[in-house]
Amino acid sequence: MMEKQENQVLIREAKHSDVPRFINTIAKAKTIGNCTHREYLRWIVREGFAYVAENKKRPVGFLLAERNSKVGAHVNYVFIHRKYRGKGLGTNLMKTFLMTCKKKGVRYIDLNAKNTALGFYRHFGFKTEGKYAVLYKKLRAN
Numbered sequence: 001m002m003e004k005q006e007n008q009v010l011i012r013e014a015k016h017s018d019v020p021r022f023i024n025t026i027a028k029a030k031t032i033g034n035c036t037h038r039e040y041l042r043w044i045v046r047e048g049f050a051y052v053a054e055n056k057k058r059p060v061g062f063l064l065a066e067r068n069s070k071v072g073a074h075v076n077y078v079f080i081h082r083k084y085r086g087k088g089l090g091t092n093l094m095k096t097f098l099m100t101c102k103k104k105g106v107r108y109i110d111l112n113a114k115n116t117a118l119g120f121y122r123h124f125g126f127k128t129e130g131k132y133a134v135l136y137k138k139l140r141a142n
């Protein structure tokens with residue numbers, strides 16, 4: 001699926017050849033411990049929801065989400081290259097994702113957000129309350 005956006009950046013479905021780039025970016029961000037594995041990301045590209053924002057054929061952002069069940073999805077990562085932030089590209093990725101979820105019968109979406117990104121997700125109707133509680137415990141180093 002391809003969608004031409006007003007700002008000339010194209011949102012396209014991700015391919016297995018995009019995986020090394022996902023790994024590079026996610027590894028640099030050092031935020032996701034459990035998804036640096038190539039096979040795991042290939043599984044998301046194959047079975048889940050994976051979109052790339054492209055400017056003149058160069059990827060400038062992506063959205064990755066797992067399909068947890070027939071009716072549930074979990075957003076793993078949304079990333080827009082620093083230079084391209086604040087131009088609506090995150091919105092374009094999220095809208096494409098939400099539209100596809102609806103078409104495919106997904107009824108629940110959850111995610112873990114950094115405090116700095118809460119506003120972005122609230123923009124699309126994500127709320128801190130939901131079907132599942134997210135419990136948090138900080139462990140002291142020994």
Ligand SMILES: CC(C)(COP(=O)(O)OP(=O)(O)OC[C@H]1O[C@@H](n2cnc3c(N)ncnc32)[C@H](O)[C@@H]1OP(=O)(O)O)[C@@H](O)C(=O)NCCC(=O)NCCS
Pocket residue numbers: 077078079080081084085086087088089090091092112113114116117118119120123
């Ligand atoms: C968060 C991120 C994906 C947003 O993408 P973006 O293309 O800059 O966002 P958009 O331009 O589409 O913004 C959409 C709306 O959300 C708001 N928004 C964007 N980023 C926000 C943030 N970090 N906090 C609060 N609001 C935010 C914008 O102001 C805009 O609202 P408006 O339409 O009322 O002006 C991008 O900033 C990013 O990649 N950040 C670093 C990685 C990250 O934090 N990812 C989330 C991991 S949990």
